[in-house]
Amino acid sequence: MMSRKFQTGQAMAEFSISIPFLAPIVLVMIMLLIQWATIYRDKMTLNAATFEAARAGSLNNGSKAKMRDxxxxxxxxxxxRDESSALEVGRAYLMSKLYVEGSAIAKAGAQINILSPTPEIFDKHKVTRSGRHGNRWQEIPNDNLMYRKSDAKKITDEQHVNIQDANLLKIEVNWCKKLEVPIANWVIGKILTLTDPSPNPLDAEFVMYSPHKHQLGCNALGAIAGAGSGYSDYYISIKSYALIRMQTPFKI
Structure with a gap:
């Protein structure tokens, strides 16, 4: 029978041998955890910003320009980068503004989509208004909603919407979050940029992942952003939704 002292020494020797193989795996796992923490942080920021965008839209006739701002x-x-500097606030705002509504490249990084009211809902509930100077426009009426008839109008065979629900503004915001943590950005980025995966589970090229439309835009943004440095940057698409009642008439 082996002595306890000999067994302890054997375990230490086996552990020492396994360290070179375990260290890279542990390092990658730590980097992935840090990267997902930054993604979660930006997702929480995006949730709050999306609500503010929807609120701005509700107060300004559904204006996309106001929502982008x-x-x-x-x-x-x-x-x-430095919260104690007033100049840094201005720089950060300019960077954010450019990302949201700047050049054609930057616009791929942030998208605001109005999910409701849709053009079809607008057409069913719109009324024509006239101004003092003879100008005319169309809008979804927003006044005295509690006293208006709640009869639903047919939009599609599966969708019927009344005037009260037509005044609900729902938006979707797509944001390309840059992956910046070393090692983790490459690991996640290689998955996000997969092209032409095989749908056959028996195929060596099979993966249970297919990038959606906005993720493809983020992939293109990463390729363009990293072109000058000789390697590709990696971005991941994150989404947020907000629903709020219109406080002004919705216009298109």
């Missing part, structure tokens, strides 16, 4: 203001924290 509110979104840019809400996303300033993720561009901050």
């Amino acid at each position: 509110a979104l840019a203001q809400g996303m300033v924290p993720i561009f901050m």
Whole structure:
């Protein structure tokens, strides 16, 4: 029978041999945890900014320009590098503004989609208004909603919407979050940039992942952003939704 002392020494020797193989795996896991923590932080910031964007839209006739401005203001924290500097706040706001509504490349990084009211809902509930100077426009009426008839109008065979629900503004915001943690950005990025995976589970190229439309835009943004440095940057698409009642008539 082996002595306890000999067994302890054998275990230490086996552990020492396994360290070179375990260390890279542990390092990758730590980097992945840090990267997912930054993604979660930016997702929480995006949730708050999306609500502010929806609120701005509800107060300004569903204006996308106002929503983009509110979104840019809400996303300033993720561009901050030194919170004690007033100049840094201005720089971060300009960076966020450019990302949301700047060049054609930057616009791929942030998208605001109005999910409701849709053009079909607008057409069914719109009314024509006239101004003092003879100008005319169309809008979804927003006044005295509690006294208006709640009869639902047919939008599609599966969708019927009344005037009260037509005044609910729902938006979706897609944001390309840059992956910045070393090692983890490459691991996650290689998965996100997979092209033409095989749908056959028996195929060596099979993966249970297919990037959606906005993720493909984030992949393109990463390729363009990293072109000058000779390697590709990696971005992951994160989404947020907000629903709020219109406080002004919705216009298109």
